[in-house]
Amino acid sequence: xxxxxxxxxxxxxNPLIWCLAFTCAIISTIVIxxxxxxxxxxxxxxxxxPLIYVHAARLDKVSYNQAxxxxxxxxxxMKAENHNVKAHVSYYxxxxxxxxxxxxxxxxxxDPFDVQKNTSIELNYVVESxxxxxxxxxxxxxxxxxxxxxxxxxxxxGSSRTRWKVGPLGSVRFWLHVNCxxxxxxxxxxxxxxxxxxxx
Numbered sequence: 001x002x003x004x005x006x007x008x009x010x011x012x013x014n015p016l017i018w019c020l021a022f023t024c025a026i027i028s029t030i031v032i033x034x035x036x037x038x039x040x041x042x043x044x045x046x047x048x049x050p051l052i053y054v055h056a057a058r059l060d061k062v063s064y065n066q067a068x069x070x071x072x073x074x075x076x077x078m079k080a081e082n083h084n085v086k087a088h089v090s091y092y093x094x095x096x097x098x099x100x101x102x103x104x105x106x107x108x109x110x111d112p113f114d115v116q117k118n119t120s121i122e123l124n125y126v127v128e129s130x131x132x133x134x135x136x137x138x139x140x141x142x143x144x145x146x147x148x149x150x151x152x153x154x155x156x157x158g159s160s161r162t163r164w165k166v167g168p169l170g171s172v173r174f175w176l177h178v179n180c181x182x183x184x185x186x187x188x189x190x191x192x193x194x195x196x197x198x199x200x
Contacts, residue, residue, distance in 0.1 A: 048083040050115065050162045052091065052176050054193050055079035055122065059152060059184035068139040070132045074098070074184070076108070076156070078123040082115040082164075089115045089164040096158030096178055098127055101138045105129045108158070146186060154182040156195075 054076060061073040076098070082089040092112040098105045106127045115121055134142060145152045160176045180195035 050089045051081040051197050052160050053197055054180045054195050056190050056192050057182050058190045062186055068134045070134055071129055073128040076125045080115050081120040085118045087164045088117055089162050092161050094160035096156055099155050150186050151183050156180045
């Protein structure tokens with residue numbers, strides 16, 4: 001009958017294995033605690049992505065001659081909103097291109113600015129273009145706008161960066177993208193497009 005195997009007294013777990021197990025336990029504990037802190041911070045603060053959008057716009061003046069040269073003056077009011085009740089938001093690298101039928105008219109920029117907790121601020125732009133020579137297709141569309149529809153189409157495209165601290169979650173950054181099509185009456189009526197922003 002075979003004799004049962006017996007473990008010798010000196011067959012112990014290698015100290016390196018104990019060291020690795022201890023290290024893994026510490027790392028696991030740190031990860032769990034960090035997860036609890038982040039989750040608790042999210043529940044308490046409930047961070048919300050800031051916004052920037054066209055609040056109102058008006059075509060103040062249109063000048064167009066038989067040579068197909070256009071000049072316009074517009075008033076555009078952008079609005080930056082911060083719906084976070086626990087943190088103020090910094091906006092920077094704000095650059096927007098105003099255009100008409102694919103032709104760039106002006107670049108709208110803003111110096112870095114802050115929006116306090118749960119508030120908003122307005123950015124007011126008065127844009128007066130230089131004389132813009134239009135190609136024949138654009139001349140035709142402009143003449144149709146002035147004579148028939150009484151509305152001129154503009155677009156505003158660009159982006160802004162935001163940054164804010166969210167308690168234990170640390171600093172959060174987002175790009176906000178504006179892509180707004182403006183149908184502005186030639187009689188200087190104010191429109192409120194409220195174009196929404198995309199973020200990432």
